[in-house]
Amino acid sequence: MTETRETNIVHQILEKYEGVLISDFYAGYDSIPCKQQKCWVHLIRNLNKDIRENPFDMEYEGFIREVRSLIIPIMEAVQKYGLKKFNLQKFEKEVDIFYRNSIENKQYKSELALKYQQHFQKYRASLFAFISQDGIPWHNNTAENAIRHVAIQRDISKASFHEEPTRNYLVLLGIRQTCRYQNKSFFRFLFSKETDIDKLKSRNTRKIKK
Known part of the structure; x- marks a missing residue:
């Protein structure tokens, strides 16, 4: 950006x-x-x-x-x-x-x-x-792969990332990729009116009947 x-x-x-x-x-x-x-x-x-x-x-x-x-x-x-x-x-x-x-x-x-x-x-x-801590990757491949197609498109189009529509797109892309890696529904997050992705339950979470 x-x-x-x-x-x-x-x-x-x-x-x-x-x-x-x-x-x-x-x-x-x-x-x-x-x-x-x-x-x-x-x-x-x-x-x-x-x-x-x-x-x-x-x-x-x-x-x-x-x-x-x-x-x-x-x-x-x-x-x-x-x-x-x-x-x-x-x-x-x-x-x-x-x-x-x-x-x-x-x-x-x-x-x-x-x-x-x-x-x-x-x-x-x-x-x-x-x-020394669970779940910490030894590489940053996940982050680089998540934005790779954006970088490729930027190099092809030579477009600036400083325009407001592009900024909004990148914010949505960041939310979408975060939901993807946390196994959560991007659209369910948008419609939930929640502002914290971590508080949204994953797709595989099932309610336990008492």
Whole structure:
């Protein structure tokens, strides 16, 4: 809805947000005062891009092997058991070992290894929030997929998102996608005169007769 991604815009939108913010590594999110989970898809993509562009950096390659050894078993557990704290919190010990051996007590010479060492130090809490709380995704694919077709249409039409009709459309789209992901009826929400989607019961909720 805006031409830029200035930090003050992020603060305006998320001023009263109290949930878990799942995002990429845009620095504007760092100062938002809420619990955060950074997207591992973005991180892995960046790690892979840098190793492809620097195939002879053996120290950095070793660092990537350590990251891979840590995260693959966690992702396999997510695939098998879902995003359940009960099954994922056991990996907190492995995370501690990784940080002790590969981040906190390691001196790198490779510029890339140093770069990601600082990256992992800065985002430790927000990289592994998903193993300490139920239902927290380790990526922001859901949000990106929800607006992807809008971004494609914008690129095709070259239309501005600052006109009032477009703003209203995006508000309705946001409500519709939220209902979709919460398994709730978009039209039932509109006709209910409710203003809080969380208070609307999902489609699968049945009344229990007493």
